[in-house]
Every structure is written in C-alpha cells, then in structure tokens.
Amino acid sequence: MTEADRRHVLCCALECLLFAGGGPVPLRKLAAALQCSEEETESLLAQLQLDYRSRGLMVQQVAGGYQLCTRPEYAEYVTRLVAAQPEPLSRAALETLAVVAYRQPVTRAEVEAVRGARSDHHLRRLLERNLIREVGRKPGPGAPILYGTTEVFLRHFGLRDLSDLPPLEGRRVQDMLGTRAAGESEER
Amino acid sequence: MTEADRRHVLCCALECLLFAGGGPVPLRKLAAALQCSEEETESLLAQLQLDYRSRGLMVQQVAGGYQLCTRPEYAEYVTRLVAAQPEPLSRAALETLAVVAYRQPVTRAEVEAVRGARSDHHLRRLLERNLIREVGRKPGPGAPILYGTTEVFLRHFGLRDLSDLPPLEGRRVQDMLGTRAAGESEER
C-alpha cells in the first residue's frame, strides 16, 4: 500500500469515526481508534476538512473534540425535515450567561452585582437548559453556590473550550476580568 | 445559477438531510425538504452515492427510506472507538431514572416523593448525560419543571420507543403506573 493509499484509508476511517461518534470526539480517542499519532490525526482532520469544502457537511472543533455537522448554509433545508433548534436565549439570559462564562466560578450575588439586576430567574433557566451547573460552594458566610458553564454550553455556542470565548477589544475578556489566582489553572 | 450548480447545491443539501435525519428518511420527506420531485431526488441520491464511492460513508436504502452509514470495511476502526463504553450509572441515578422513565412527565418533587430521597443532583447528572430532558412545566403554583426520557435513554437501554408501547386495555403503561390524581390528567 502506498503512503497516499494509506492516508486515504485513514481519512475515510476518520470520517466514519466522526460520523459514528455522534457528538464531539476528543483528538486522543480519534488517534487511538486510527492507531496513529495525534499529530497525524490532526493532519488527517485538516485533509478531511479540505475534502469537505464542496460538500454539505463540515468538521467542527467543539467542546474539546471534533464533530461532523451540517454547513450553516443548508439550514433551511434541514429545518424543513427536522425540528428547529431550541429557542435562542433572551438578551438578559445571554448577559447572565456571559458573566458566568467569563467569571466562573461565580455566585448569584456576584452575577447580580455585575448586571445590576436580579438574575435568579435567568440562572434557573440556564441551569434547566443545562448551559450552566453548580460547581461548588464559595467558602464563607452562607457558603453560596458557585456556578460554571457546561459542555452543553460549549456546544451551544460552537466553542472549542473556555479559552475559545470571544475576545473583546483585542484582549481576552478573561484576562481583563480575571480575578482568578494563578493557581487555578485547571483550564483546558 | 446553472443547472449543474443547482444540482450541486441540492446534492449537498441532500447530504445534510440524510446526516441530520439520523435514521432512515423516506424518499417523500427528502423530496419535500429539497422541494423537488421524487424522481429528481432519486437521481440526486444516485449522484450522492456515486460521490461517496471513495469515501468512508455511504447511502443505504433500508425499509423506511435512505440513511447514511459507515462503510463496512471501516468497521474495525469504529469498533475501537465505541468499545470505550461510558461509565455505568450510579445506583441512585438509576433509581431516579426509573422513576422518571415510568412516571413521565414527572416533577422533581414527585420523583423525590417516590424515592424518599433528594434527587436534584441525580436529575442533573441524568440531564447532563442526556438521559432525561425537560418536557414542559406542570400547571399550578411554581410551575415546576416536568422531566421525561430522551432518545439517548432509549438507546442506552436498547429501547425502540417508549410511547410505541401497545396500549394495555386501552391504557398506556404509564397511566397504570401513575398514582396521579384524577385532576392531574394533563395527558399528552
């Protein structure tokens, strides 16, 4: 088998893996299933993405992995066949979510201090939609609940990970706002 | 737009439909979503099948219609990927799931009344694992969230369809299991 043939087989296999995986599949798992290095898997992913240029599907890097999805330009066809996606979030809910996303872990009181508005209703809705979750309790009086974002959050916005959050004014909002200590670097 | 371009767009759209459709999609539905005739849809399917010759996926015609699937020659790769099974549910989570499954739609309070134990944590874990979902709100004070099972649940337990269960003497199993009062007949 020539090297080109080998690459082609792996590329087809990769397509199968992404298809069968359903949701986002981590690079590590893809490489293990292909039995090749993560570097080569990345190069195969790039190849596949290229092959997909003129197709209906595309590879998306989201929530810590890779997934197949339909290209946005064909959305109208798809919505004629399957139920539309869930309702978009309201502006207030998005604001609340933004504070949680960039400030996590964060308490309700901290969210409300930033927004200058009551946010318990929005937090509850976001919890229900599984976009945020309780991640622990803040030490101190009352031990208020700390909130953070979920994998569903990353998928909802098509984000690779938290560092993929949109930067603001050329800087990462996170850096600008970061009150997090250097020790808390369990960032992915 | 030339005829060739039009065909190409439709072919990409068809790929999206088969992909997002999940299972087999009847020709009639494909044609309706593409807004073209069934004859043309068939010819587009043939075109797509041709385009797929050297790919990992293929179009399969099954009883209910057409579906995308992985080519059998790549089965070993896919098997390696899915072999890593998700961790089993905790016993408390399974209990909670049992109550939701057989009592749906059901509120957290109802689940807890049956289990005799707090269940919010388990409900959240089940939500995260996509085994249950919100299905609405119960009318009345506080309008508590109603939970039901998902497709992932069906898949997890190898069930085809919960609501497809044959009625038992005109009633569904879930009615039989329900201890819901006569007033609470918000049957769907």
Place this chain on the structure above:
Amino acid sequence: MSDGRSPIVRVAGFEGPVQELVRRAHAGEVDLREVDLSSMVRSYLDALGPEVDLEEATEFLWAAAVLVELKSKLLLPPKPSPPEAVGEEEAADLEERLRQRVEEYRVFREAAEALAALEAVQRRVFTRPPDEASAGELPLVGLTAEDLFAAFRRVLERSEQRVEEVPPEGVTVADRMQAILATLASSPQGVLFEDLFEPASPRIVIIVTFLALLELVRRRRVRVAQTEPFGPIRLYAGGRDG
C-alpha cells in the same frame, strides 16, 4: 455589528454615525453627562423626510435607547450591593465606582452580543441525532424491547390491584441486579422472565427489578432468548459463553 446605514447625529463634541457615538460612550471617550440626548432625538425626528427608512429608524431608536440607559446609569446612584459584595468594595468615591460598574457591565454586554452571534451560527448547524443503527451496542438476541415490555406488562397487570406504593427501604437497582444474578447462577437451564418478578411485590420493586434486568442485559451479564415468536422469554446468566 450593523455596518449598513447608521444615522448621522450631531451633538456637543461629536458628529458622526450614532453607532459610533454609542461606541465612544461605551469606551468612555464621550462623557454622556454632557450630551443633550433629547435634542439629539428631536433633531433626528425633525430631519426625517416623508419616506422613513424603517431599518434606519429602528437602528436610531435602538442606539438612542442604549444611550439613555447608559446615561441614566451614570447619573443615578447604584442599586445597593448584595451583601457579600459589600465588604470587598474599597472605599472609592461614588463616581469612580459608578464608572467601574458601567464599564464592567458594558464589557459583559458586548460579550453577550458576541455570544448571540455565535449562537445564531450554531443554530444553523445540525449534528447527527442518536439513531437506531448505533443502538446495536445492546445485544438483545432476537428480541425487541416490545417483547420485554409485553412481558413486563403482564407482570404489572398481576400487581395492578395494589393501591399505594410506599417506596420500600433499600430496594435499589444494584440490589435487584445482585438478586437476579444469584437466581440465574443457580439455574443453568435459565429462568422464565416472569419468574423474576414476585407478583405480590409493590410496583416500584417490579420497576426497579425490570431496570436492573435491562442494565444487566446492557452489561451483557444476562442473556435473553426466545425459542419461538411470542414464546416464553428465558434468561440466562453470562451471555458470552453461549
């Protein structure tokens, strides 16, 4: 965002597209407290011809609302801070605190707008839903879930008479799994599906037993077989050795 046709406004210290004014106000380059918003609105309305560009008017209205909100935030005292934030506040002067608060809020509002844009794209993207093909993980040999449920229903019918189900202490899926495995281990010839369920059990116990059985099947600890269509369902331990 809207690069199209932002209405031009003229106020003290600024002349240009209204969106630019909003941006500068956000950035603190224009002191809104010095800007007469009501005259800005009036002159815009005066300049409106008979043909109103609805999109442009909407954009102006939106921008004006943002400016009014922003200005009110600068002029009005802040809401009392929630309890836990109080102690953390430095004894800065009111204006500085206000400024920080508006700035902080502005940053998050822009972040929310960016997220809304991402959401809009992602809503047009569809992933593959779980389908029946991948349900093949579950080795239900020659059996559909309906067969199992039909059997389950028979069991339930027998138990239907009981009025209330008090959740019995200690009935867990794990316990029932152990019990099923123990029963099957002592019956190499297999056990009838129905025999797993004690008809006098509360329904919740039957349900939990049933779930336990499904879980065992999923884990391939139990094999399910039926020798003929609609025939009795037999359960066997293991499932790999036969």
